[in-house]
Amino acid sequence: MAFKGLSPIVYGGREVWPVIEGGKGVSATNHASSGAWAAAGGIGTVSAVNADSTDENGDVIPQVYPQKTRRERHEQLIQYGIDGGTEQVRKAYDISNGQGAININVLWEMGGAQAVLEGILENTKGLVTGVTCGAGMPYKLAEIAARYNVSYLPIISSARAFRALWKRSYNKVPDLMAAVVYEDPWLAGGHNGLSNAEDPREPQDPYPRVKALRETMRKEGVSEDCAIVMAGGVWALREWEHWIDNPELGKIAFQFGTRPLLTEESPIPQEWKDMLRTIEPGDVFLHKFSPTGFYSSAVKNPFLFDLMHRSERQIAFSKDQTADQSVQLGFGGKGAKLWVAPSDQEQARVWMGEGHTEALKTPDDTLVFVTPEKRDVIRKDQTDCMGCLSHCAFSSWKDHDDYTTGRLADPRSFCIQKNLQNIAHGEPVDENLAFAGHAAYRFKQDPFYSNNFTPTVKQLVDRILTGD
Secondary structure (H helix, E strand, O other), X not given: OOOOOOOOEEEOOEEEOOEEEOOOOOOOOOHHHHHHHHHXXXXXXXXXXXXXXXXXXXXXXXXXXXXOOHHHHHHHHHHHHHHHHHHHHHHHHHHHOOOOEEEEEEEOOEOOHHHHHHHHHHHOOOOOOEEEEEOOOOOXXXXXXXXXXXXXXXXEOOHHHHXXXXXXXXXXXXXXXXXXXXXOOOOOOEEEOOOOOOOOOOOOOHHHHHHHHHHHHHXXXXXXXXXXXXXXXXXXXXXXXHHOOOOOOOOEEEEEOOHHHOOOOOOOOHHHHHHHOOOOOOOEEEEOOOOOOOEEEEEOOHHXXXXXXXXXXXXXXXXXXXXXXXXXXXXXHHHHHOEEOHHHHHHHHHHHHOOOOEEEEOOOOEEEEEOHHHHHHHHHHHHOOOOOEOEOOXXXXXXXXXXXXXXXXXXXXXXXXXXXXXXXXXXXXXXXXXEOOOOOOHHHHOHHHHHHOOOOHHHHHHHHHOOO
């Protein structure tokens, strides 16, 4: 018995429940979780971001990059992405057993995003119902969807962003736009679409923002059959009862990103699942250390604290003496020729006395102080870049034209590909980035998960459909 007011929608030619599995990149969502979600009658989402491939024994094939140049490693990354995504979609479709629907999710800011997406769709014709895509402004999404005759579901975080996409591209392919995903920039896990006009410390109520989105869609002539998917912070449908069958909002569906992490079929390692049960309110932090330049939400852990402290050990410098920067840093080598404020010179001496003896330049004419060991890790990770983003602040890689952003590599960031691959494949959770939505603390509070209970995807979907 479904929750009051919730009814199936027609998607991909069949009736499905309007509950969508969020596609979590780099192996945090795979065929097992998404196929099971579709088999339960919902919309499962295979992540097409660095998806795993397996060998004849079913073991994950490590993604290694022995090539000498970034461009060669980038081409290898694209091939890994196509091969892995293709395998994951085929397996998910088999598991779904003709029920629900299978979507794929891709980040537009991913390196080689278009090539990966097109390669997977070419190899999986008839298996993928729709493509969700965000993290950037994916103008080409409609054109690609039309070429492969699949639905597309752009992910946006404001009515303004949707209008820009619609005006430039989506109005030309209106019939294939199955839904618009509103991903709340203060509540969702992963990368978040906060604009410069929005305060990351001041969350806004999603209702007026989604109402404004529907008003914009209506003004632009978008069909009422095109649902809005609420994503970010969604835990129990009864908390969203006033959204269902609400004429102001029109057709509504709901995306669950965090809750599917803690299921039997979820591919994340057990240590990560165990950690989710310990999260307290406020433990998920909206930060801007990602090399994408986007804000993103992750669990506060030693890895994230290290990034915070690294940026705190930061002073401004000038190559020439100024009224404010009137003393030379004076620690020998290149540092002796840099001018800093007297108070910053004293602070730098303190940090160096604590072992943070290496001063690394940032693109903003500042220096960050790190240990020699941390400097070596940063330098190696920058050197090993395989081009996983379209633009990377950490390594200065760009996936087109002259293959460089033209800016100094930023030591305040980190290699996101390395860290997400590490945590997804069993490396210590505390030493890597752990994405989660801001409602993750509810695992500890929800009686459904008491006594270390871990549901199957079917049990979770059934629970969600009751409203809890």
